[in-house]
Structures are given as structure tokens and as C-alpha cells.
Amino acid sequence: MADQYAQTRGDNRPAGIPVIRWEEPPEGPVVVLLDQTRLPAEEMELVCTDAPALVEAIRALAVRGAPLLGIAGAYGVALAAARGFDVDDAATALAGARPTAVNLSVGVRRAQSAHQAALAKTGDSRQAASAALAAARQLHQEDARASDRMAEHGLALLDELQSGGGHRILTHCNTGSLVSGGEGTAFAVALAAHRAGRLRRLWVDETRPLFQGARLTAYEAARNDLPYTLLTDNAAGSLFAAGEVDAVLIGADRIAADGSVANKVGSYPLAVLARYHHVPFIVVAPVTTVDLGTPDAASIEVEQRPGYEVTDIVAPQVPVMGGGGGIPVAPLGTPAYNPAFDVTPPELVTAIVTEEGTVSPVTAKGLAELCSRSRQPTVD
Numbered sequence: 135m136a137d138q139y140a141q142t143r144g145d146n147r148p149a150g151i152p153v154i155r156w157e158e159p160p161e162g163p164v165v166v167l168l169d170q171t172r173l174p175a176e177e178m179e180l181v182c183t184d185a186p187a188l189v190e191a192i193r194a195l196a197v198r199g200a201p202l203l204g205i206a207g208a209y210g211v212a213l214a215a216a217r218g219f220d221v222d223d224a225a226t227a228l229a230g231a232r233p234t235a236v237n238l239s240v241g242v243r244r245a246q247s248a249h250q251a252a253l254a255k256t257g258d259s260r261q262a263a264s265a266a267l268a269a270a271r272q273l274h275q276e277d278a279r280a281s282d283r284m285a286e287h288g289l290a291l292l293d294e295l296q297s298g299g300g301h302r303i304l305t306h307c308n309t310g311s312l313v314s315g316g317e318g319t320a321f322a323v324a325l326a327a328h329r330a331g332r333l334r335r336l337w338v339d340e341t342r343p344l345f346q347g348a349r350l351t352a353y354e355a356a357r358n359d360l361p362y363t364l365l366t367d368n369a370a371g372s373l374f375a376a377g378e379v380d381a382v383l384i385g386a387d388r389i390a391a392d393g394s395v396a397n398k399v400g401s402y403p404l405a406v407l408a409r410y411h412h413v414p415f416i417v418v419a420p421v422t423t424v425d426l427g428t429p430d431a432a433s434i435e436v437e438q439r440p441g442y443e444v445t446d447i448v449a450p451q452v453p454v455m456g457g458g459g460g461i462p463v464a465p466l467g468t469p470a471y472n473p474a475f476d477v478t479p480p481e482l483v484t485a486i487v488t489e490e491g492t493v494s495p496v497t498a499k500g501l502a503e504l505c506s507r508s509r510q511p512t513v514d
């Protein structure tokens with residue numbers, strides 16, 4: 135149960151509580167998360183008082199989505215430092231909590247480097263802890279700004295690919311403000327299209343096994359009054375065949391140097407469908423998701439998750455934390471294949487949209503150039 139690894143507090147909270155924040159009550163600093171496992175049924179907060187609690191929350195998907203994992207990882211390092219724990223141990227545990235989303239280790243490293251540099255310079259652990267927190271806050275703010283720019287670039291691309299009539303966008307998993315310091319990645323583009331009066335329909339894949347589409351994207355779409363429709367993942371083919379999709383927009387957990395895109399399992403089949411039906415397949419992600427140190431698809435570690443997520447229906451009303459199952463669907467003991475992500479090869483990706491611009495066609499050279507344009511991270 136949630137309460138075993140972090141304190142759960144509050145219900146009936148007003149809509150729009152932040153997905154993550156740092157608080158300093160008299161008992162000591164904490165990282166407060168919106169518990170995404172409980173959405174949309176209830177908006178509850180998880181209060182993490184140390185890095186192991188945050189590691190558990192990351193594993194349980196209480197906090198999730200590539201950009202937010204980076205921010206959470208950075209705050210986790212700051213928390214360990216502020217509470218006097220071993221920062222390097224905490225950094226190792228946090229970075230290893232989920233292997234595929236590269237943003238997690240990027241965020242952890244960023245706060246850890248700030249901590250190390252300040253400690254080397256001042257020899258003062260309090261100043262080093264402040265530096266780690268400043269790095270986490272800066273990453274949080276940068277992510278919000280990156281969201282805005284991705285939305286602009288993404289909408290410009292949609293308008294260029296299809297003029298008139300409004301956009302009918304199919305999306306997978308959840309890529310909105312629940313995964314970001316801002317309005318997200320792919321979802322932010324759909325939101326920008328909606329605000330510009332050019333979103334005709336957002337098709338939302340339910341995203342089995344954990345229903346990030348049905349639970350989280352539908353929740354965000356409803357809260358923003360988007361014209362949206364939910365479908366089962368396996369209904370996407372007939373939607374394409376009916377000519378109802380103008381573009382697929384997804385996020386990414388890691389983009390390899392050759393342009394291979396790891397994202398929520400089910401993204402690759404959409405890319406295949408999109409190519410067959412001559413529909414653009416667009417990936418929206420911050421530059422921090424591009425990992426030039428990972429050469430290709432074969433080098434991406436894909437997280438394997440417990441079989442019960444497939445054999446059972448795991449819903450927010452069902453206590454999943456601590457390793458329990460949900461509502462059993464398959465016979466007891468049925469073996470399950472449950473990769474959390476799949477990898478789409480670059481030749482199926484029409485464009486990669488980042489805050490620094492768009493790469494299309496997707497080539498290693500184009501991605502490397504775009505990354506070199508990106509401002510090197512600095513720590514205040």
C-alpha cells in the first residue's frame with residue numbers, strides 16, 4: 135500500500151495540485167508528489183521524506199513519464215543531501231529505479247554534479263545541499279519552458295503537414311502536464327492546436343496494461359475541454375483504415391543517436407500502421423531525452439514489468455503498490471510478457487520535435503546537430 139513507503143495525505147483536494155514540489159515543514163524537507171496511481175479516481179499526495187521513498191514511488195509509477203522522472207530524480211538527490219544521507223548512494227538508487235527513461239539519470243546526475251562541485255568548492259555540506267536543490271529547481275523550470283517551445287514547434291509542423299480542416303491526432307500513453315514541469319510533450323502540441331482552434335479530435339489510446347491513456351490522458355483532456363475520444367489500443371487499425379487520423383503524436387523515453395525511439399509499449403505498432411496508411415508519425419521530446427551515448431535500438435534497455443499487470447486489470451482503485459495484483463483476468467499462474475516500452479526505428483518516424491527545433495527526416499547527423507545547439511546545462 136502507498137502508506138508503507140510514503141505518507142499519503144489529503145483527499146478532496148482542489149484540481150490542479152502540482153505533480154511534484156519541494157516543501158520544507160519544521161520536521162525537515164520533503165518531496166511531495168501527486169500520486170498518479172490513484173488518478174482519475176482521487177487526487178492524493180505522497181509525501182516522500184527520503185530517497186528510498188521516492189525510489190519506491192518511481193517504481194510504482196506514482197511519479198512517471200520521462201521529463202518528470204528527471205525532475206523527480208534531481209529532487210531526490212537534493213532530498214538525500216538536505217537530510218544528511220549519502221548522496222552518491224541515493225543517486226545510484228534513484229537512477230536505477232527505472233532503466234529506460236534516460237531523463238531519470240540525466241536529472242539525478244545534474245543534481246549530483248551540482249552537489250559535488252559545491253562540496254569541493256566550499257567543503258560545506260549545507261551549501262552543497264542547497265546547490266543540489268538549486269539544480270533540481272532549475273531543471274524543473276527549464277522543463278516548463280521546453281514544453282512551451284515543443285508545443286510551438288509541434289503545432290507549426292502539424293500545420294505544415296496538413297492545412298485546413300483541423301487536426302485529428304492519435305496519441306498513446308500520457309504526455310501532458312502530469313509528466314512535466316510544464317504542459318508536457320506530445321499532449322502540449324495537441325493542447326496548442328486546441329487553443330488555436332485547430333484540434334478536430336484527440337484520439338486517446340487506452341494504453342494497456344496500466345491504462346495511462348484511459349486514466350491520465352483522458353483526465354487531462356477532459357480538464358482542458360479537448361474534443362477527445364478513448365479507444366482500445368487494438369482499435370487503432372480500424373481508425374486508420376477509416377481515414378480518421380491525420381497524425382500520430384507520441385513522447386519518448388529515450389532517443390538513441392541513430393534516431394531509434396523508445397516509448398510506451400504499443401508505440402511501434404502505431405508507427406507501422408501510420409506508415410502503411412501514409413500518416414505522419416511524430417515524436418515530441420525534450421533534448422534531454424536524446425541520448426547520444428546510446429548508439430541504436432539494440433543498446434536501449436527496455437524495462438520489463440511484473441506479469442500481474444497483464445494477467446490482471448490493475449486499476450487505481452486496486453492497491454497495486456507493494457507488489458500486489460489487481461483484478462485477475464487470466465487463469466492463475468499464466469505467464470505474461472510485459473515490456474514497458476518498445477522501440478520504433480528511425481525510418482518509421484516522420485519527425486522528432488524538440489524545444490530546439492525539429493529533425494525531419496530523422497538522421498543521426500540531424501539529431502547530433504540539434505543536440506549541439508542545445509544550451510549546456512548550467513547550475514545557478
Ligand SMILES: CSC[C@@H](O)[C@@H](O)C(=O)COP(=O)(O)O
Pocket residue numbers: 195198199200201235306307308309310313318319320346384385386387397398399474
Ligand atoms: C513525455 S512522456 C514520454 C514517455 O515518458 C511516455 O510516453 C511514457 O511512455 C511513459 O511511460 P510510463 O511507464 O508511464 O512512465
